[in-house]
Amino acid sequence: MSHHPEVPDDHYRPTYEDIHQHIASTARQIRATFRPDLIVAIGGGGFFPARVLRTFLKRNVGGDKLVNVPIQAIGLSLYEDLASDETNTSGPTAKGKIGLEVVRTQWLDAPKREGDDALTGGLLGKNILIVDEVDDSRTTLQYAYNELVSDVRKSLEALSPEQRAKVGPTRFAIFVVHNKLRNKKGTLPIVWSNHATVAPQPNETQAPAKLGPGEELVEKRNDGNGKVVEGLWYFAAETTGDIWVEYPWEQEDIEEHNRIAAVAKKLGVNTGAVESSS
Amino acid sequence: MSHHPEVPDDHYRPTYEDIHQHIASTARQIRATFRPDLIVAIGGGGFFPARVLRTFLKRNVGGDKLVNVPIQAIGLSLYEDLASDETNTSGPTAKGKIGLEVVRTQWLDAPKREGDDALTGGLLGKNILIVDEVDDSRTTLQYAYNELVSDVRKSLEALSPEQRAKVGPTRFAIFVVHNKLRNKKGTLPIVWSNHATVAPQPNETQAPAKLGPGEELVEKRNDGNGKVVEGLWYFAAETTGDIWVEYPWEQEDIEEHNRIAAVAKKLGVNTGAVESSS
Numbered sequence: 001m002s003h004h005p006e007v008p009d010d011h012y013r014p015t016y017e018d019i020h021q022h023i024a025s026t027a028r029q030i031r032a033t034f035r036p037d038l039i040v041a042i043g044g045g046g047f048f049p050a051r052v053l054r055t056f057l058k059r060n061v062g063g064d065k066l067v068n069v070p071i072q073a074i075g076l077s078l079y080e081d082l083a084s085d086e087t088n089t090s091g092p093t094a095k096g097k098i099g100l101e102v103v104r105t106q107w108l109d110a111p112k113r114e115g116d117d118a119l120t121g122g123l124l125g126k127n128i129l130i131v132d133e134v135d136d137s138r139t140t141l142q143y144a145y146n147e148l149v150s151d152v153r154k155s156l157e158a159l160s161p162e163q164r165a166k167v168g169p170t171r172f173a174i175f176v177v178h179n180k181l182r183n184k185k186g187t188l189p190i191v192w193s194n195h196a197t198v199a200p201q202p203n204e205t206q207a208p209a210k211l212g213p214g215e216e217l218v219e220k221r222n223d224g225n226g227k228v229v230e231g232l233w234y235f236a237a238e239t240t241g242d243i244w245v246e247y248p249w250e251q252e253d254i255e256e257h258n259r260i261a262a263v264a265k266k267l268g269v270n271t272g273a274v275e276s277s278s
Numbered sequence: 279m280s281h282h283p284e285v286p287d288d289h290y291r292p293t294y295e296d297i298h299q300h301i302a303s304t305a306r307q308i309r310a311t312f313r314p315d316l317i318v319a320i321g322g323g324g325f326f327p328a329r330v331l332r333t334f335l336k337r338n339v340g341g342d343k344l345v346n347v348p349i350q351a352i353g354l355s356l357y358e359d360l361a362s363d364e365t366n367t368s369g370p371t372a373k374g375k376i377g378l379e380v381v382r383t384q385w386l387d388a389p390k391r392e393g394d395d396a397l398t399g400g401l402l403g404k405n406i407l408i409v410d411e412v413d414d415s416r417t418t419l420q421y422a423y424n425e426l427v428s429d430v431r432k433s434l435e436a437l438s439p440e441q442r443a444k445v446g447p448t449r450f451a452i453f454v455v456h457n458k459l460r461n462k463k464g465t466l467p468i469v470w471s472n473h474a475t476v477a478p479q480p481n482e483t484q485a486p487a488k489l490g491p492g493e494e495l496v497e498k499r500n501d502g503n504g505k506v507v508e509g510l511w512y513f514a515a516e517t518t519g520d521i522w523v524e525y526p527w528e529q530e531d532i533e534e535h536n537r538i539a540a541v542a543k544k545l546g547v548n549t550g551a552v553e554s555s556s
Contacts, residue, residue: 015294016293016294016298017294017533017536020294021532021533024530024532041321041325043319043349043351044346045329047328047349047351048325048326048527051321051322051326054322056530068322070353071321071322071325071353072353073325073351073384075349075350075351106386108384248294249298249329249330250333251298251333252302254295254298254299254302255295255299258295
């Protein structure tokens with residue numbers, strides 16, 4: 001691909017500060033609509049966004065008291081990535097990795113608790129936000145969502161009708177720093193997104209909608225009915241073309257990364273975003 | 279405490295770029311000496327340093343092939359922190375939290391594997407690097423180290439003598455972005471550190487040593503003897519006084535954070551580090 005002579009390639013280079021601010025903007029939307037009780041971070045890419053999100057998603061529990069939203073980590077790898085140095089598995093320079101088997105390297109570990117939700121480590125009746133750095137082929141996110149839903153369903157089935165009646169609905173949302181507009185291999189039942197487009201050839205089960213003024217994604221919390229709410233809310237900090245994103249945490253030379261990022265910004269090239277949350 | 283009139287307080291404000299570079303410098307020392315097979319990140323503070331460390335700790339597995347060091351996450355909280363908005367539990371403005379109970383919110387989840395190390399999720403025979411953002415009261419780190427050692431010992435006891443003979447020694451090291459020179463509540467059996475001082479009144483079982491030229495921390499790997507190597511290696515990216523550290527991932531206004539950081543750097547105040555790794 002051609003690129004401006006003052007930058008080495010056509011990669012998009014957000015700085016730490018760029019990503020921090022994009023997350024902050026999106027967190028305002030999340031707080032106003034989905035209100036997560038639990039963050040599930042897909043490691044290692046989801047670790048940084050999850051940690052920054054936590055700063056902006058503190059929950060008010062009455063008075064001036066703010067509490068952190070807990071983070072649980074899960075580890076997922078496309079099978080061949082386990083023996084590879086590639087963490088950014090898309091873009092024009094990385095091909096042929098789509099559709100490989102997803103393997104768990106770590107899963108949720110239920111804290112030892114009393115009560116009805118002990119079986120799922122506390123997933124039941126929660127608003128759960130799944131966090132990763134990039135929605136690329138969508139394979140990893142599809143796997144994570146399907147497995148978490150499956151865990152919740154199994155746990156609900158293990159409850160008596162009386163126990164189930166005490167459990168509020170369990171809802172899922174996804175947050176990614178970047179959603180790449182490209183053909184997606186994986187599918188997600190996205191019913192709402194903070195951006196107008198989530199894939200160039202949507203294969204979601206329903207077209208995503210945007211909220212009207214005053215509307216909220218999440219109805220009252222005390223409607224105990226022990227179900228998984230069908231459909232997924234989708235938050236991206238930025239929607240990009242099918243480009244290579246250079247994440248700051250992957251850079252061996254962060255000064256050079258920031259230097260090129262500043263040059264590209266000044267020139268208005270390799271800006272990455274088709275649509276941003278702010 | 280008094281501080282320079284051009285900065286709002288005496289807090290130390292490293293930027294993302296500062297921390298990235300401090301981690302890079304320390305990673306060179308780690309790669310040359312301890313060579314981790316597994317990173318155990320203590321969430322949420324350990325998430326960012328673990329992810330950046332992984333960039334600099336890729337292992338050469340022959341030829342030009344580099345592989346990522348896997349990251350497993352564990353969740354630990356001082357008991358009262360679960361309902362608190364404080365993540366930085368030290369410094370002159372936060373007192374009385376030392377020695378509270380540590381509780382697990384997540385622990386290692388063994389991947390389903392065949393073989394002798396299935397019981398520990400692959401801890402046996404590995405060089406394990408425990409990662410957190412700050413060594414403050416040392417309570418959390420003591421808990422994490424003791425529990426991991428206990429897991430390894432239990433798994434070794436469950437093996438037959440023949441199986442044990444096939445397992446190489448298991449070693450532990452700690453990496454923190456900042457070690458604060460203050461009275462430590464927790465203790466660690468530190469036998470080696472990349473800095474001259476790890477606590478102002480050392481209560482470690484042995485005084486830490488530095489390596490001579492050409493020496494290595496880790497002997498040959500194929501010395502199967504199924505033991506936990508006594509003693510802990512300790513890497514800090516920076517050693518600081520007993521100051522309040524403002525981490526960039528905790529900032530609601532990252533631009534203002536960086537602005538104050540630049541002013542403080544120019545004035546040479548609130549610089550934080552007593553000793554750094556570079």
